């Protein structure tokens with residue numbers, strides 16, 4: 001039996017080096033014991049001896065897309081499972097990963113999904129508290145991830161809070177950003193994170209004001225945001241009270257919506273110019289938008305996200321249910337699929353700007369559920385104002401329309417996607433563009449083989465975007 005030590009729990013490169021060496025040596029999976037050092041035991045050590053000189057393995061891209069999240073799972077068997085998959089891929093089971101019924105593949109897929117969900121929760125439920133050290137402002141958050149997602153989640157927080165100084169403390173490790181460089185230090189205890197915050201009361205008022213009673217579903221709230229996260233959320237104390245009043249507020253909301261027909265008001269007339277020339281300014285103007293009635297039932301508008309100088313802008317349709325609640329683009333199921341496809345295409349989400357053709361969630365209430373409704377051409381046209389403001393500020397070299405609504409907003413033409421997909425074209429104002437599908441299309445395809453084929457085509461079209469603008473590639 002050979003023992004392989006992995007220095008850091010999420011060390012994919014170390015795993016790859018070791019696996020290459022083991023495969024070259026013909027080590028069968030049953031003869032290898034994988035041992036994981038704790039993050040704090042060997043925080044930055046060289047992970048593995050040997051293996052580096054072994055020839056690279058030729059493995060399907062799907063393996064890389066799976067291994068990247070799976071390595072962050074807390075299951076100590078993850079290295080052995082990945083190595084078994086690698087071994088079998090190299091021993092004549094080339095299409096192993098396409099067999100969704102295979103127990104090993106199913107387990108790896110479930111692990112990848114759990115890691116993606118954990119990362120989503122971290123980005124959605126982490127709350128910074130403001131502290132002052134040596135007269136300087138710093139934002140500190142405590143979070144207890146289920147898996148080893150700290151490094152994986154770091155680019156999101158850097159992209160989102162680039163100009164702030166912040167620290168994210170977790171039991172496994174901590175991230176510190178000073179506005180220019182990221183430092184990673186060992187884990188901390190909960191007591192190290194500040195509890196009190198001047199912003200907390202303000203945040204609580206905001207949360208209460210935007211709490212959507214039509215959406216109140218305690219069971220679902222708990223499955224989305226397990227109770228263990230609640231104690232770190234300033235708004236959690238408000239939830240029981242808000243739930244008590246939810247039914248009455250729903251009735252009041254429905255009555256108010258029926259009584260108050262809305263009139264579209266052009267944004268500039270309503271609130272004048274926002275802080276000029278910034279995406280944050282556009283976001284605050286969108287928050288006051290009354291150009292169409294969709295702002296009424298929505299929880300909040302969802303502005304775009306990404307660097308202000310992103311060379312590529314991806315445009316979706318409109319926020320979904322989860323985006324409406326979180327106030328962030330593509331964080332729900334379609335977003336997770338989108339993230340996975342971007343990773344498979346080798347695109348770094350932190351280098352692109354992602355937004356929607358329509359900024360508010362349009363839905364119909366059925367029972368306790370809010371069912372997505374496609375925005376009509378008037379709504380798309382009203383919101384085009386904002387997409388053009390975003391494009392005008394970012395001035396990307398390429399725009400990618402995800403689906404027909406985005407293609408309509410960017411090109412002005414309604415019609416089927418089939419003739420437009422995957423070929424370079426020009427949108428309005430001569431902006432170079434590509435059209436591909438919306439990721440939620442893949443979620444709706446009932447047939448697995450068709451879904452797999454469409455997924456591959458989607459990834460190939462995303463790769464085209466990366467080929468046109470290589471700066472968005474990972475690494």
Ligand code: URA
Pocket residue numbers: 316317318319320323328329330331332334335356440
């Ligand atoms: N679908 C979209 O088009 N945008 C989102 O943000 C989420 C789902």
